[in-house]
Amino acid sequence: MSAADVSVLQRPNDKLVRRRAFNRGMEVLAWVAAALAVALLGVLVWSVAKRGASELNLDLITKSPAANEFSLNPTSGGLANAFVGTFIIVGIATAMALPFGILVAIYVNEFAPRAVKNFLSPSLDILNGIPAIVIGIFVFGLLVVGHGQSGLAGAFALAILMLPLVARATIEVLALVPNSLREASLGLGVPRWRTTLGIVLPQTIGGILTGTVLAVARVAGETAPLLFTSSIVGTSTSWNPTQALQSIPVAIFELSESATPADHARAWAAALVLLLFILFTSLIARWLANRSRRKIARAG
Amino acid sequence: MSETKGETVTASTTIETAVRVETKRQPLPPRERLERIFDIQGLDAIYGSKPALKGVTMEVYENLVTAVIGPSGCGKSTFIRCLNRMNDLVPGFRQTGAIRYHGVDIASGDVDPVAVRRTIGMVFQRPNPFPKSIFDNVAWGLKVLGMKDNLSDRVERALTQAALWDEVKDRLKASGLSLSGGQQQRLCIARAIAVEPDVVLMDEPASALDPIATQAIEQLLHQLKSEYSFVIVTHNMQQAARVADMTAFFSISRGAEGERWGELIEYDATEKIFTAPSDKRTEDYVTGRFG
Numbered sequence: 001m002s003a004a005d006v007s008v009l010q011r012p013n014d015k016l017v018r019r020r021a022f023n024r025g026m027e028v029l030a031w032v033a034a035a036l037a038v039a040l041l042g043v044l045v046w047s048v049a050k051r052g053a054s055e056l057n058l059d060l061i062t063k064s065p066a067a068n069e070f071s072l073n074p075t076s077g078g079l080a081n082a083f084v085g086t087f088i089i090v091g092i093a094t095a096m097a098l099p100f101g102i103l104v105a106i107y108v109n110e111f112a113p114r115a116v117k118n119f120l121s122p123s124l125d126i127l128n129g130i131p132a133i134v135i136g137i138f139v140f141g142l143l144v145v146g147h148g149q150s151g152l153a154g155a156f157a158l159a160i161l162m163l164p165l166v167a168r169a170t171i172e173v174l175a176l177v178p179n180s181l182r183e184a185s186l187g188l189g190v191p192r193w194r195t196t197l198g199i200v201l202p203q204t205i206g207g208i209l210t211g212t213v214l215a216v217a218r219v220a221g222e223t224a225p226l227l228f229t230s231s232i233v234g235t236s237t238s239w240n241p242t243q244a245l246q247s248i249p250v251a252i253f254e255l256s257e258s259a260t261p262a263d264h265a266r267a268w269a270a271a272l273v274l275l276l277f278i279l280f281t282s283l284i285a286r287w288l289a290n291r292s293r294r295k296i297a298r299a300g
Numbered sequence: 301m302s303e304t305k306g307e308t309v310t311a312s313t314t315i316e317t318a319v320r321v322e323t324k325r326q327p328l329p330p331r332e333r334l335e336r337i338f339d340i341q342g343l344d345a346i347y348g349s350k351p352a353l354k355g356v357t358m359e360v361y362e363n364l365v366t367a368v369i370g371p372s373g374c375g376k377s378t379f380i381r382c383l384n385r386m387n388d389l390v391p392g393f394r395q396t397g398a399i400r401y402h403g404v405d406i407a408s409g410d411v412d413p414v415a416v417r418r419t420i421g422m423v424f425q426r427p428n429p430f431p432k433s434i435f436d437n438v439a440w441g442l443k444v445l446g447m448k449d450n451l452s453d454r455v456e457r458a459l460t461q462a463a464l465w466d467e468v469k470d471r472l473k474a475s476g477l478s479l480s481g482g483q484q485q486r487l488c489i490a491r492a493i494a495v496e497p498d499v500v501l502m503d504e505p506a507s508a509l510d511p512i513a514t515q516a517i518e519q520l521l522h523q524l525k526s527e528y529s530f531v532i533v534t535h536n537m538q539q540a541a542r543v544a545d546m547t548a549f550f551s552i553s554r555g556a557e558g559e560r561w562g563e564l565i566e567y568d569a570t571e572k573i574f575t576a577p578s579d580k581r582t583e584d585y586v587t588g589r590f591g
Binding site for chain 2: 113114178180181182183184185186187188189190191192194198199202203295
């Protein structure tokens with residue numbers, strides 16, 4: 001065995017041929033699956049756009065629906081009431097969920113003993129997994145029974161949905177902050193809460209924003225909780241969250257139940273606006289996430 | 301050249317160390333005349349169920365540079381992190397024994413660790429400036445700790461003491477992270493001394509730096525020790541020989557069942573440790589036979 005026998009490298013070999021074919025087959029399968037996922041998104045956006053484009057105009061966003069004495073569902077005018085309602089409800093929900101979620105995350109990542117952390121972390125995941133309709137009926141029983149529907153009740157339901165999303169995103173970005181920064185501050189004799197507020201938290205703002213934007217995009221399209229809490233509405237546009245407010249997803253649901261084809265078209269148009277909003281916010285979230293990751297990487 | 305040869309012949313009566321000890325250092329007064337800052341008695345440190353240190357008993361003196369040397373894993377870092385309660389932050393860490401700082405046992409439960417760290421500052425192995433401007437890196441601690449009067453004077457003084465002022469005075473608003481590694485470490489030293497601690501602990505402050513930056517930091521220690529007391533961990537024996545007045549040698553001991561822990565082997569004046577150690581293990585270490 002002085003010279004290596006290299007002929008084996010070139011000899012055709014049944015096993016090798018089969019292995020190559022199998023490898024090739026799996027590669028194609030994976031590629032097709034990935035392509036299908038993207039195609040699904042494309043078809044979805046395209047079909048919503050095709051059906052909704054005809055009704056997509058400025059009136060849709062700026063005009064209230066015209067009152068119609070024959071139908072609960074107005075057949076003309078825009079959906080300004082729904083856009084304003086969603087804006088207010090989601091805005092209030094964010095105002096409630098954001099500080100609460102950040103505090104939860106700070107406790108879990110910065111202060112909680114390991115045992116408590118091991119309990120809190122999965123609890124947030126379970127909260128995240130609770131179906132929206134269950135949260136809707138819970139808030140219905142808690143706030144709506146006896147008081148009536150309101151934008152605030154709707155916002156509260158959406159805030160419960162947002163809380164685990166914001167908290168989870170914040171925990172993840174807090175965990176990225178290098179411990180050496182905390183030690184630097186603590187080593188000066190700075191108390192822990194000042195260290196958290198002054199050194200740790202500023203590093204995570206980008207990540208928290210990302211999580212919040214994603215959470216907003218997620219709950220802006222939620223229908224079930226709002227059906228229970230903020231759906232019995234008139235046609236006028238209201239900015240008052242103590243009353244029930246119309247919202248885009250509920251409007252889409254109601255319009256799609258209507259007998260008139262014009263309502264269907266408007267439902268598609270509203271769906272298109274919602275879809276564009278979510279696509280847009282997701283892109284912003286991605287951009288923010290990349291930026292903050294680079295920033296934290298530099299600080300490490 | 302022949303003169304140097306002659307010297308080595310006379311020196312052969314003492315042991316031949318891997319490290320040449322500078323002799324221009326002033327001789328230390330006898331230990332009884334030195335002011336004690338730390339009086340450490342029977343210190344044990346445990347991470348979870350793994351012992352890191354056993355039975356450390358030593359004293360640390362004021363306005364001296366005290367070096368802690370020893371092989372990797374001998375508990376040097378654990379030891380100085382005990383001195384300002386930095387290990388409190390490590391989950392599962394426990395310690396027993398007493399660490400009296402000017403007579404107060406700072407290891408006991410009723411002492412506030414934040415106040416301890418306020419008095420006993422720390423500089424870490426890797427430079428860790430805040431992601432803030434150079435000015436704010438020094439000023440933030442001052443502001444938070446209520447030393448807001450003459451803020452810019454205090455910042456300038458700290459940066460001057462850390463021998464960094466001339467290099468950064470024109471760009472105080474630049475990010476602390478834009479500095480080189482050695483400058484960042486001097487910034488961290490400025491940040492630590494700005495809040496006027498009594499003791500500065502340094503955990504291998506030059507291990508991540510090049511020789512020139514290392515030299516700058518060693519010179520700093522010489523200049524600042526009239527104002528502060530330093531305890532410095534180093535794995536670099538030459539560095540200990542150059543900067544330290546007192547040197548503590550830690551090593552690893554092994555138990556019957558294979559468990560390992562760090563122990564203080566010998567603690568004495570630096571010159572004694574490097575030229576005439578009384579323990580065989582110290583001699584092996586400083587002559588480069590082990591570690």
